[in-house]
Amino acid sequence: MTARVLVVDDLEPNVKLLEAKLRAEYFDVIGAYSGQEAIDLAMREKPDIILLDVMMPGMDGFEACRILKNDPETMHIPVVMVTALDQQADRVAGLEAGADDFLTKPVEDLALFARVRSLTRLKMMTDELRARHATGKDLGVVGSIDPDSDASEARIFLIDDNEDQASRLMTSIGDGNHQVIHEIDPEVALGRARLGDFDLIIINLSIEAMDPLRLCSSIRSFEETRLTPILGVVRVGDTRKLVRALDIGVNDYVTRPVDRNELSARIATQLRRKRYVDQLRSSFQVSLEMAVTDQLTGLYNRRYLASHLSAMFDRAFWTGRPLAVMVIDIDHFKSVNDVHGHDTGDRVLQEFADRITNSIRGIDLACRYGGEEFLIAMPDTDLAFASVVAERLRQEVASSKFKLNSGRDELGVTVSIGLASTEDSSEEDTAQKLIKRADEALYEAKNGGRNRVIKSAA
Incomplete structure (x- = not known):
C-alpha cells in the first residue's frame, strides 16, 4: 500500500536518505527541516504519517509532536519519532508527547516500513470515519469530538502463558487504575476476547501453546474484535515476528524486559485512539439514524x-x-x-x-x-x-x-x-x-x- 509520508529532520542528508528508502517502497514523501515547518506542512498537506526527528534547533520534536496531537486538524495523523536518542527516558517522553512510536537509529528498514504501513492503515480507516463525522457536523446533527472526555477505567485482556511475566505486567498495568483480566490458555482466550467487550488486548508474542501470530490474526478477524487495539509483547531483536505481527494487524508493541513507564504510555496511546474511533463511529451512527428517522416519533422517515x-x-x-x-x-x-x-x-x-x-x-x-x-x-x-x-x-x-x-x-x-x-x-x-x-x-x-x-x- 502507498501513503504520503512527511519526513522531518534538520539535517538534509537524513531527510534525503529516508526519502530515497521510502520512495523505493513506492511511498510519496514530503520533506521538512524544522518543527514549525513540519506543523505548517501537516496542516496544509495532510500527510498519512509523520517521521519526526527529536533533536532540532528551535522547536524540538517533542514540542512539535505535542502541538500536532493537540490540534483537532492533525491529532489523527500518526507520528513516529526516529532519532539517535537511545535512553529509555527519551522513548517514554516521546510517547507521552503523543507519538505513536519511538524508533532509535539506526532503524531496520524492514521494521520501519512495516510500522509505516501499519499506522497508515489505521489512519485511512480513521479518515473515512472523520469524513462521515464532518458531514454530520456540517448538518448540525453531531458535535465536536474529544477523545479525553471519557477517560474512564478501561478493560484490558492479557493473554500470556508465562505466569511470572503476566503477574509483572498486571502489576504494571494495574497502577493505571485499569481492570485487567488474564487468560493463560490461548484457545480459551479466543472465546473470551469475543465476549469480553475489551478496550485493549495485550498478547505475549512468545506463547508456546499456540502460534501467537495466528492468535492475533484470529482475534483481528472476529467481527466483535476487529477494531479492538492489540498490543504485542516481543523479544528484543525479534524483528521478523514483529514485522509479521504489524502486518497482521497488531497495533503496537513493547519489548522485553518491559519498562513500566513505556508500557503505560503505549497503553494510554492505544486507549486514547480507541476512544477517538469509538466517538467517530458513534457520531456516524447518530448521523445515520437522524438521516433516516423522524426526530419527533422515532419511526423511519x-x-x-x-x-x-x-x-x-x-x-x-x-x-x-x-x-x-x-x-x-x-x-x-x-x-x-x-x-x-x-x-x-x-x-x-x-x-x-x-x-x-x-x-x-x-x-x-x-x-x-x-x-x-x-x-x-x-x-x-x-x-x-x-x-x-x-x-x-x-x-x-x-x-x-x-x-x-x-x-x-x-x-x-x-x-x-x-x-x-x-x-x-x-x-x-x-x-x-x-x-x-x-x-x-x-x-x-x-x-x-x-x-x-x-x-x-x-
Whole structure:
C-alpha cells in the first residue's frame, strides 16, 4: 500500500536518505527541516504519517509532536519519532508527547516500513470515519469530538502463558487504575476476547501453546474484535515476528524486559485512539439514524421508506408472497393542535408512534409518512391478515385515551386506515401505485365517517 509520508529532520542528508528508502517502497514523501515547518506542512498537506526527528534547533520534536496531537486538524495523523536518542527516558517522553512510536537509529528498514504501513492503515480507516463525522457536523446533527472526555477505567485482556511475566505486567498495568483480566490458555482466550467487550488486548508474542501470530490474526478477524487495539509483547531483536505481527494487524508493541513507564504510555496511546474511533463511529451512527428517522416519533422517515419499500415490493413480486401497505391518518388532528396546542399534538404523535411500534412485527416497516399520516409496510402478509392488524390498532386507539400532562389529562383520538396489497397486482404495478391504492382507501374511510378501516379494490 502507498501513503504520503512527511519526513522531518534538520539535517538534509537524513531527510534525503529516508526519502530515497521510502520512495523505493513506492511511498510519496514530503520533506521538512524544522518543527514549525513540519506543523505548517501537516496542516496544509495532510500527510498519512509523520517521521519526526527529536533533536532540532528551535522547536524540538517533542514540542512539535505535542502541538500536532493537540490540534483537532492533525491529532489523527500518526507520528513516529526516529532519532539517535537511545535512553529509555527519551522513548517514554516521546510517547507521552503523543507519538505513536519511538524508533532509535539506526532503524531496520524492514521494521520501519512495516510500522509505516501499519499506522497508515489505521489512519485511512480513521479518515473515512472523520469524513462521515464532518458531514454530520456540517448538518448540525453531531458535535465536536474529544477523545479525553471519557477517560474512564478501561478493560484490558492479557493473554500470556508465562505466569511470572503476566503477574509483572498486571502489576504494571494495574497502577493505571485499569481492570485487567488474564487468560493463560490461548484457545480459551479466543472465546473470551469475543465476549469480553475489551478496550485493549495485550498478547505475549512468545506463547508456546499456540502460534501467537495466528492468535492475533484470529482475534483481528472476529467481527466483535476487529477494531479492538492489540498490543504485542516481543523479544528484543525479534524483528521478523514483529514485522509479521504489524502486518497482521497488531497495533503496537513493547519489548522485553518491559519498562513500566513505556508500557503505560503505549497503553494510554492505544486507549486514547480507541476512544477517538469509538466517538467517530458513534457520531456516524447518530448521523445515520437522524438521516433516516423522524426526530419527533422515532419511526423511519419518508426518505428511508423511498429507498426500502421498492426493494420490499420487488421481493414480493419475485417470491409471490404478498406485501400489504397500511396508510393511517389521525382523525381531526388539526383541531387537536388548534384546541390543545402543538405541544399536545406532538405528544399525541409520539404516543401513537409507540402504539404502532407495539402493534407490528419486527419484519414490518413503520414510518411517519406526513404530518399526521403514518405508513406500515407488512411483507409476507395478505389483505385479510393486514385487516385484522389494522382493525386491532383502530380499536385500541379508539378505546384507550391518550395520556397528557403526566397522566393528569386524557384525550380521545381515533384513526382512519386504508389498506392495499400486492395479491392482485399486475406486471405494471409499482410500490408507488400500491401506496396510492392504500391512500385512496384511506380517503374513502375518511369520507365515510372516519374511525374505520377500508380495503382497496384490486
